[in-house]
Amino acid sequence: xxxxxxxxxxxxxxxxxxxxxxxxxxxxxxxxxxxxxxxxxxxxxxxxxxxxxxxxxxxxxxxxxxxxxxxxxxxx
Numbered sequence: 001x002x003x004x005x006x007x008x009x010x011x012x013x014x015x016x017x018x019x020x021x022x023x024x025x026x027x028x029x030x031x032x033x034x035x036x037x038x039x040x041x042x043x044x045x046x047x048x049x050x051x052x053x054x055x056x057x058x059x060x061x062x063x064x065x066x067x068x069x070x071x072x073x074x075x076x
Contacts, residue, residue: 001041006071015064017056024055045074
């Protein structure tokens with residue numbers, strides 16, 4: 001799932017909370033995976049915790065390069 005999310009997020013532009021939310025909701029619809037499950041996986045990969053503010057806010061604050069790098073590091 002993380003590889004697919006990395007690929008989907010790499011195409012997001014502009015990198016804002018609302019466009020990230022649209023991307024993740026579209027991914028959830030396409031894969032029939034609940035958004036909460038996707039957020040849980042992303043939260044762990046990006047923050048190292050299961051508790052954090054909104055995933056969209058976290059990714060927006062981290063910025064595209066840092067968020068994608070953290071996902072890539074998790075995949076390695």
